[in-house]
Amino acid sequence: MLGKQKKTLNLVLSLVLALTLLAACSSNNGTKNTPSPTPASSNETGGNSEGDNSATSGIDTSERVELQFYMLGNAPKDLAKVENQVNEWLKEDLPNTTVKFNYTTWTDTDQKYRLLLSTGQDVDLIFTAEWMQYQQYAKNGAFLPLDELLPKASPKLYEFVPKDMWDAVKIDGNIYTVPATYKEYVTGGFVWREDLRVKYDLPKPVDIATFEAYLEGIKANEPTIQPAAFGQDLGATLEDAYLDFQRHRVGAMPYGLHAAYEEPANIVGYWGSEEHLADLKVYKNWADKGYFSKNELNETEGNQDKIINGTTAAMLSDNPTRYNSILNQMKALHPDWDLAYHPFGLTNGYATPVHPIHNGFAIPKNSKNAERALAFYELMVTNERYNLLTQYGFEGVNYEVENGYYKMIGDNTTNGFVRENMNGWAWRNPEFMLFEPSYDGVEAIFNELDKIQVPDIYTGFAEDYTSYQAERAALEQVEKQYLFPLMAGLVEDVEGGLKTFMEKANQAGLEKIQESYKQQWLQYLQESGYN
Amino acid sequence: MKIKEDGATKWFRLIAYVVVLVGSVLCLLPFLLIVSASLTSNEEIVRDGYNLIPSQFTLDAYKVVFMFPEDLLRAYGVTTLVTIVGTAVGLLLMTMAGYVLQRKDFKYRNFFSFVIYFTTLFGGGLVPYYMLITNYLKFSNTLYALIWPSLMTPFLIILMRSFINSAVPDEVVESAKIDGANDFVIYYRVVLPLAVPGLATVGLFLALHYWNDWFHSALFINDTAKYQLQFYLYNIINTSNFLNSIGAGAGIVLSGPVPSESMKMAMAVVVTGPILLLYPFIQRYFVKGLTIGAVKG
Numbered sequence: 153m154l155g156k157q158k159k160t161l162n163l164v165l166s167l168v169l170a171l172t173l174l175a176a177c178s179s180n181n182g183t184k185n186t187p188s189p190t191p192a193s194s195n196e197t198g199g200n201s202e203g204d205n206s207a208t209s210g211i212d213t214s215e216r217v218e219l220q221f222y223m224l225g226n227a228p229k230d231l232a233k234v235e236n237q238v239n240e241w242l243k244e245d246l247p248n249t250t251v252k253f254n255y256t257t258w259t260d261t262d263q264k265y266r267l268l269l270s271t272g273q274d275v276d277l278i279f280t281a282e283w284m285q286y287q288q289y290a291k292n293g294a295f296l297p298l299d300e301l302l303p304k305a306s307p308k309l310y311e312f313v314p315k316d317m318w319d320a321v322k323i324d325g326n327i328y329t330v331p332a333t334y335k336e337y338v339t340g341g342f343v344w345r346e347d348l349r350v351k352y353d354l355p356k357p358v359d360i361a362t363f364e365a366y367l368e369g370i371k372a373n374e375p376t377i378q379p380a381a382f383g384q385d386l387g388a389t390l391e392d393a394y395l396d397f398q399r400h401r402v403g404a405m406p407y408g409l410h411a412a413y414e415e416p417a418n419i420v421g422y423w424g425s426e427e428h429l430a431d432l433k434v435y436k437n438w439a440d441k442g443y444f445s446k447n448e449l450n451e452t453e454g455n456q457d458k459i460i461n462g463t464t465a466a467m468l469s470d471n472p473t474r475y476n477s478i479l480n481q482m483k484a485l486h487p488d489w490d491l492a493y494h495p496f497g498l499t500n501g502y503a504t505p506v507h508p509i510h511n512g513f514a515i516p517k518n519s520k521n522a523e524r525a526l527a528f529y530e531l532m533v534t535n536e537r538y539n540l541l542t543q544y545g546f547e548g549v550n551y552e553v554e555n556g557y558y559k560m561i562g563d564n565t566t567n568g569f570v571r572e573n574m575n576g577w578a579w580r581n582p583e584f585m586l587f588e589p590s591y592d593g594v595e596a597i598f599n600e601l602d603k604i605q606v607p608d609i610y611t612g613f614a615e616d617y618t619s620y621q622a623e624r625a626a627l628e629q630v631e632k633q634y635l636f637p638l639m640a641g642l643v644e645d646v647e648g649g650l651k652t653f654m655e656k657a658n659q660a661g662l663e664k665i666q667e668s669y670k671q672q673w674l675q676y677l678q679e680s681g682y683n
Numbered sequence: 684m685k686i687k688e689d690g691a692t693k694w695f696r697l698i699a700y701v702v703v704l705v706g707s708v709l710c711l712l713p714f715l716l717i718v719s720a721s722l723t724s725n726e727e728i729v730r731d732g733y734n735l736i737p738s739q740f741t742l743d744a745y746k747v748v749f750m751f752p753e754d755l756l757r758a759y760g761v762t763t764l765v766t767i768v769g770t771a772v773g774l775l776l777m778t779m780a781g782y783v784l785q786r787k788d789f790k791y792r793n794f795f796s797f798v799i800y801f802t803t804l805f806g807g808g809l810v811p812y813y814m815l816i817t818n819y820l821k822f823s824n825t826l827y828a829l830i831w832p833s834l835m836t837p838f839l840i841i842l843m844r845s846f847i848n849s850a851v852p853d854e855v856v857e858s859a860k861i862d863g864a865n866d867f868v869i870y871y872r873v874v875l876p877l878a879v880p881g882l883a884t885v886g887l888f889l890a891l892h893y894w895n896d897w898f899h900s901a902l903f904i905n906d907t908a909k910y911q912l913q914f915y916l917y918n919i920i921n922t923s924n925f926l927n928s929i930g931a932g933a934g935i936v937l938s939g940p941v942p943s944e945s946m947k948m949a950m951a952v953v954v955t956g957p958i959l960l961l962y963p964f965i966q967r968y969f970v971k972g973l974t975i976g977a978v979k980g
Contacts, residue, residue: 258925
């Protein structure tokens with residue numbers, strides 16, 4: 153009797169196990185999406201810093217130290233050669249110091265970044281950016297405050313970066329990252345196939361009306377080409393871009409909040425408003441007319457690739473640098489095609505250069521070698537030979553300078569270190585930078601935008617979402633489920649759809665989030681003097 | 684004398700054959716599509732999408748993949764080494780664990796089985812796991828990080844335990860003992876030879892796991908020379924995905940080479956090839972081992 157029961161139990165157990173095995177097969181994909189601790193909770197472990205050692209004045213280089221340098225992306229093929237050369241030079245410039253360049257790859261980058269910072273890893277220098285949540289990490293104490301260290305350990309670097317940039321990267325009054333000084337614009341602009349525009353004599357897209365006219369013309373004349381590409385991430389490529397252009401939004405504010413650049417303190421709920429309904433109707437109209445695919449939310453191919461391959465004719469918004477890169481890739485494949493660009497700024501009369509926190513390097517709180525790390529980073533930025541080597545590789549092997557322009561030796565597949573292969577966006581030094589001839593197009597756009605430049609108000613704001621973390625996650629789900637189909641024009645009854653979305657969003661705690669965010673935003677404006 | 688089949692059986696057979704045939708064709712199709720796409724020129728894929736029969740047959744993709752084979756070959760080497768060492772050591776450890784856990788004279792066998800089983804239901808999550816490997820075991824950037832975590836897979840231990848339980852009667856162990864064999868000799872000379880189908884099953888599971896693993900490379904390895912094969916491939920695809928998903932606001936333009944569609948497919952073929960060859964040799968044991976291990980309990 154007992155034995156039989158046992159056997160049944162065993163059988164059930166084995167079945168359960170077999171099921172778990174099946175489940176395990178798919179779990180690899182799932183790990184990406186599992187909620188992992190946010191910086192807020194995780195930094196408590198790394199909080200007890202050892203940065204206090206830095207109280208001694210000057211740099212003490214008596215101990216041997218290997219700096220761990222972390223950058224995003226894939227390592228260049230010839231990284232080892234560059235690293236050896238850098239370490240060779242370091243022998244004289246910074247005694248007893250070697251550096252190891254580590255790369256996170258683009259696989260689960262966010263997760264790896266979070267793990268590196270939250271579990272007390274041996275990291276001395278790490279890349280920061282607003283799109284890697286610099287503000288949140290800094291606010292939660294993941295990085296070492298640099299205010300006192302900078303003048304001591306890296307006086308040249310401290311001089312080199314302008315004072316207003318140091319001020320701009322401050323979070324709660326402290327400097328946590330060393331900003332890049334290269335000025336660029338990553339603002340939006342219409343991108344379209346110019347050769348088709350000329351061929352069918354269509355208007356130049358400079359605002360929504362002309363953009364629509366252009367799309368209409370493409371639809372009528374080129375039935376096989378999808379007029380515009382938006383891709384899966386409609387929140388960014390459609391709503392954010394549209395608001396940026398049409399309603400002069402100060403930045404890509406989350407949670408359906410909206411404030412215009414002209415009066416940032418007037419922050420209002422955009423979702424569910426009259427304006428929102430009107431805009432959704434515009435998108436619906438575009439979808440109905442077939443300007444973009446019914447399947448846009450399932451699109452896997454990148455918008456840029458679709459332009460290059462000629463399956464799509466326009467994009468609502470992209471930044472000048474990427475436009476230029478698409479143009480060049482397209483020209484390489486189809487010399488007779490052409491692409492054109494109209495920055496939103498030229499129509500709206502203002503453009504914001506990238507905020508200094510867009511590219512930077514910080515020292516994690518756990519670093520034991522903060523001073524040495526800063527001294528080394530100073531060399532990377534301000535020393536010409538370090539800078540050129542880590543940006544462009546070995547002159548004569550990887551690149552040569554021709555008429556002041558950068559020229560790659562060989563091609564992408566044969567060259568072990570192509571231009572900016574170390575993803576050195578943060579240690580670009582405008583004095584040493586080398587460009588390819590194709591950059592002239594970007595520079596021309598930048599020069600035009602320079603004339604109408606105004607400071608970026610939005611990016612310096614560090615949101616603290618610890619008090620509404622649960623609501624935030626819930627809202628994200630609701631947005632994906634109810635708002636995205638609305639934007640993609642998949643819901644026939646726009647008004648009813650919007651009502652459902654608002655209902656669900658309010659259930660998820662939209663009001664609480666908005667209240668708290670508004671409060672923080674207004675406080676930030678007051679403190680930073682933008683009010 | 685032949686037993687006459689009635690009509691129903693014949694029909695059943697026919698239908699069964701058709702279903703199985705269609706099923707296996709459906710399983711093969713995606714792979715065929717990959718192979719043919721890898722032999723198609725990239726422009727054609729971009730223009731017309733994937734086709735089962737390439738209209739422009741070309742080996743270009745393979746040429747590019749093998750133009751600088753060092754990275755690929757190194758990744759191959761790492762994966763092969765990890766698979767062989769991991770499977771060998773893992774089999775040794777797990778058969779020993781399984782053997783001990785099923786010995787009736789091991790008083791706490793149920794307790795230990797439960798402890799092992801418990802970990803399949805309740806894990807600590809990613810962060811503690813990451814900290815264990817990097818902070819305490821200090822395995823980051825070493826091959827240990829790739830081999831160690833899978834050496835004692837709870838499911839396989841329990842599979843092994845029940846397999847040995849059913850394949851090796853207690854009497855055999857007992858008689859060996861009477862003949863003067865100690866526990867190790869029994870394990871080595873009696874239990875292992877009787878458990879060959881089980882070894883093959885668990886070994887194949889384990890080898891497949893090591894061969895297909897990319898996650899541990901992604902988490903623990905920084906040194907490009909120690910990337911596993913699957914990660915090497917996965918990362919290439921991820922890089923293009925990342926480029927597509929990153930917003931315009933980040934302003935990122937990567938300078939490195941972005942692989943073409945046909946190149947990705949060619950790499951997939953190159954990567955899957957060898958493990959396919961393994962199946963025919965082990966399949967015999969595999970089926971036997973699976974049924975015995977799972978059903979008899």
